[in-house]
Amino acid sequence: MKHYRGIRKKLTAYIDQFLATGDSVENIRDIWYKFKGEIEYLKNMPDDKWDIYVNRLIGEYLYELFLDGDVTIYSRLNVITKGLSNDTHTYNTPIVLFSEKPTRSTDMLSEALLCGIYSSTGQIPSFESVNIAQYLNRTAKHNRAYLIAITDFDPAGESIFGSLAQKVENDLKLINPDIEFTSIPILFGSGYEDIVSHYPTYTLSGNKRNKLNQAWIDKGQTLGVELNVVENKAELLEAAILKSVAPEVAEELSRHRWKQQKEEEMLASDKRYTQLHEQLKQRIADIREEVESMETVFDAKWSTPIDVDGVKDMTKEK
Incomplete structure (x- = not known):
């Protein structure tokens, strides 16, 4: 692993502290936001350059940790790839x-x-x-x-x-x-x-x-x-x-596509499947109609606002 000095060494210490928490993030910038306020005193360049500098350092440091043997670091962090x-x-x-x-x-x-x-x-x-x-x-x-x-x-x-x-x-x-x-x-x-x-x-x-x-x-x-x-x-x-x-991989891909296509063709031309599918749609419609026709006895209309304090009093332990 690289040996960082000066500001870089202080920044990597903050990264280590965050990694020790076991929290996850979605991207490199999220890691910076975890301690952004705490490192303001280290900033010695304009905001835009500081942004680039810190995030590039985080990216380099994580990859160094990965190369040093921590091969699950990205999956643990749950970093999302855009590419x-x-x-x-x-x-x-x-x-x-x-x-x-x-x-x-x-x-x-x-x-x-x-x-x-x-x-x-x-x-x-x-x-x-x-x-x-x-x-x-x-x-x-x-x-x-x-x-x-x-x-x-x-x-x-x-x-x-x-x-x-x-x-x-x-x-x-x-x-x-x-x-x-x-x-x-x-x-x-x-x-x-x-x-x-x-x-x-x-x-x-x-x-x-x-x-x-x-x-x-x-x-x-x-x-x-x-x-x-x-x-x-x-x-x-x-x-x-x-x-x-590799031939065995290509064969597997070809077989998978052939099976999927053949299944779709057989289902499309299968009368029994079409009949069952129509029966299922009709049954769903019948159940929905039956439910809609049921009488209900509960009408959720409040004539006055709920007495929040009164409810709290009612639920206190005696």
Whole structure:
């Protein structure tokens, strides 16, 4: 664990005090609010910078505790992720689809596959990667889990997904080292020439101060492709899933969808089911009508206000 000094050391002491209470929160900022008034004397910068500083420190410190072996810290705190959706226990497929930019394609596939989806338009907080790792650990079948990405084909897209994939892999090893984790970046899977021949491109900046861009240019890759111009994103994702996911997992997904579809088809065409369903609706209507027709003897109308003090006197022990 890092050794904090000065203001940072004092702030982490307050975080430790809060963690010792065992209380839960919904987000990192809630932790700050627990002791915000008590740390005003430490503030040595404008309010907006102080806000960013404190919350970033809390995030870093929690992740340090996690990496130091407290792997249940986020679940105990009950921190809610904004990025990861379809993460409830009913979604039990060991796949998280990552999209650098919001797209309906990943939403639709997420629903069809009953898997998680993570969307991000910028830097990814540490606790988000932990939430993804916890989801994969909870849903992993045959000890296999997958993070499948659709991103811009450019240095930033590669870097964002590479960073997330590495974090998730490291976090998953701490939570459950037995799980075999696979990360799959879709737009990087077919090769540079194939990608730029299919989609509209743009020229990368040759600014040498931009290390990510320069590294690509040095490898001879001078063009980029924005995810926004890829029309059939769902087809890309689906093809990657079928090619990359373990056969036994893909078979299980296919069987699940087939059974669900077959059940719906059989119910829709089953006369007995339709008859029983209509009888049930009619029975509910009959019961409701019978109840409505019953005479009642209690009319809850008060002619005068309730004597609160008198009621208290009546209920005192003798």
